[in-house]
Amino acid sequence: MSFEWEWFPKLAEGLPLTLQITFSCIAIGIVLGVLLALGRVYGPRFLRGICIVYIQFFRGTPLLVQLFIVYNGLPNLGITLTALQSGILALGLNTAAYQAEYFRGAIQAVRGGQMLAARSLGMSLPQAIRYAILPQAFRLVLPAWSNEFILMLKYSSIVFTVTLLDLMGKAKRLSARDSRSFEVFLVAALFYLVLVFVATMLLRLLENRVRIPGLGAPSQHR
Amino acid sequence: MLLRVEDIHKQYGKDKVLCGVSFTMNKGETKVIIGPSGTGKSTLLRCINRLTPADQGRVWLDDEELTHTRTNINKIRAEIGFVFQSFNLFAHLTALGNVRIGPMKVKRMNKKDATTLAMEELERVGLSDKAGAYPAELSGGQQQRVSIARALAMFPKLILFDEPTSALDPELIGEVLEVMVSLAKEGMTMLVVTHEMGFARAVADEIIFMENGVIVEQGPPKQMFTNAKHQRTGEFLNKISELYGETG
Ligand SMILES: Nc1ncnc2c1ncn2[C@@H]1O[C@H](COP(=O)(O)OP(=O)(O)O)[C@@H](O)[C@H]1O
Ligand SMILES: [Mg+2]
Numbered sequence: 001m002s003f004e005w006e007w008f009p010k011l012a013e014g015l016p017l018t019l020q021i022t023f024s025c026i027a028i029g030i031v032l033g034v035l036l037a038l039g040r041v042y043g044p045r046f047l048r049g050i051c052i053v054y055i056q057f058f059r060g061t062p063l064l065v066q067l068f069i070v071y072n073g074l075p076n077l078g079i080t081l082t083a084l085q086s087g088i089l090a091l092g093l094n095t096a097a098y099q100a101e102y103f104r105g106a107i108q109a110v111r112g113g114q115m116l117a118a119r120s121l122g123m124s125l126p127q128a129i130r131y132a133i134l135p136q137a138f139r140l141v142l143p144a145w146s147n148e149f150i151l152m153l154k155y156s157s158i159v160f161t162v163t164l165l166d167l168m169g170k171a172k173r174l175s176a177r178d179s180r181s182f183e184v185f186l187v188a189a190l191f192y193l194v195l196v197f198v199a200t201m202l203l204r205l206l207e208n209r210v211r212i213p214g215l216g217a218p219s220q221h222r
Numbered sequence: 223m224l225l226r227v228e229d230i231h232k233q234y235g236k237d238k239v240l241c242g243v244s245f246t247m248n249k250g251e252t253k254v255i256i257g258p259s260g261t262g263k264s265t266l267l268r269c270i271n272r273l274t275p276a277d278q279g280r281v282w283l284d285d286e287e288l289t290h291t292r293t294n295i296n297k298i299r300a301e302i303g304f305v306f307q308s309f310n311l312f313a314h315l316t317a318l319g320n321v322r323i324g325p326m327k328v329k330r331m332n333k334k335d336a337t338t339l340a341m342e343e344l345e346r347v348g349l350s351d352k353a354g355a356y357p358a359e360l361s362g363g364q365q366q367r368v369s370i371a372r373a374l375a376m377f378p379k380l381i382l383f384d385e386p387t388s389a390l391d392p393e394l395i396g397e398v399l400e401v402m403v404s405l406a407k408e409g410m411t412m413l414v415v416t417h418e419m420g421f422a423r424a425v426a427d428e429i430i431f432m433e434n435g436v437i438v439e440q441g442p443p444k445q446m447f448t449n450a451k452h453q454r455t456g457e458f459l460n461k462i463s464e465l466y467g468e469t470g
Binding site (some may be wrong): 113114117121131132133150 | 271273296297298300301302303304306308309310311312313314323324325328356357359369372399406431
């Protein structure tokens with residue numbers, strides 16, 4: 001086994017793309033995930049149905065297939081996206097389905113009396129959701145949501161299959177050039193390990209930061 | 223007449239919970255509802271501000287029919303305070319946050335005025351020193367007093383209390399009843415489901431005895447305690463006096 005120092009800066013060139021894809025798809029996932037969760041919990045029957053179908057589709061099919069449908073398939077319908085757009089969209093739509101389920105669980109874990117109290121003050125349903133339910137649900141969901149963030153950080157590596165040069169894409173290229181796959185991918189793994197470690201620390205900081213006495217320790221609510 | 227409740231019916235599945243309940247309240251009155259558990263007392267309170275829709279019957283507040291489908295129920299609910307057995311303070315907000323959120327979000331009061339108002343209401347229930355505490359950091363009695371302050375901050379025309387002291391340890395009941403007694407004496411209109419007969423004797427204008435979804439008998443406390451028309455009323459009053467004592 002022998003390593004080249006040169007690999008480190010070369011792989012590091014892929015970091016910004018890995019981070020961009022992760023943050024973008026997570027952002028899409030939060031917005032869409034919250035909407036899907038609200039639709040499932042509070043929506044009329046027909047909307048609930050749509051949300052369930054969406055969630056089942058994206059959780060029930062491989063992420064790679066979803067990526068190929070977006071990147072290779074959509075052009076057949078006249079919608080051509082760049083590789084980057086495709087990667088972000090596919091990963092975003094996918095994580096939205098998972099996040100929706102976590103948000104739904106958290107919304108349903110907020111005690112029933114909170115909604116009654118909000119409505120009895122004269123809040124409309126959207127106001128009650130916004131001021132009473134969601135602030136609590138966000139805190140309850142954080143542990144599960146943090147896992148999802150870490151997962152997406154790692155799953156973002158599949159975008160190399162649509163020619164993107166993220167961390168994984170860079171590693172693939174180096175390994176082809178130097179014919180030392182084992183060592184190159186080991187270094188790539190090290191990069192991901194460090195990313196995950198840093199992300200875990202930051203998420204834990206966030207959890208402590210927004211913690212409120214009596215809220216957020218899931219064991220008290222299950 | 224401030225509140226008129228007329229012929230309320232409510233059924234859960236085959237279970238008839240309310241079978242035609244009617245009564246009225248004048249401004250400044252305090253009425254106490256008593257009755258065995260499962261009799262529909264909580265359901266009645268919730269039908270009054272439509273947290274639960276009644277199957278039949280009508281409710282007026284100040285001549286506005288709030289059971290009418292075109293009534294803006296959110297606007298009416300803002301005028302009716304509700305104090306729950308289990309407090310239901312917003313767990314993510316401090317005592318101050320709980321009291322000012324109604325004025326801010328429902329009445330669109332600015333934060334500074336809402337804070338001033340909320341601090342006054344906390345003062346009124348003796349908790350201005352706990353403004354920054356979260357519900358989980360407060361005793362049950364303190365939480366219930368904050369929830370009363372939360373209701374008061376909306377300047378309600380009427381406050382509904384659903385067994386406000388039943389979830390409390392005995393030594394914490396007194397501080398909540400004290401606040402309620404002083405509210406009654408200040409002329410607040412209150413409809414209170416409770417078994418605290420000391421409270422009823424002290425401030426109730428009328429006691430309403432409910433059983434099996436109907437009002438069996440109603441009258442001033444004195445008459446109900448000494449001279450009940452129905453045997454069941456006397457029996458029930460004796461039973462709860464034994465169970466709960468006459469404190470408060
Ligand atoms: N949401 C509900 N769904 C079904 N049954 C209910 C519901 N709420 C109350 N009930 C039933 O209605 C009856 C009256 O309940 P409640 O009004 O809480 O009585 P009380 O407050 O006098 O103890 C009970 O038998 C209870 O089981
Ligand atoms: Mg009850």
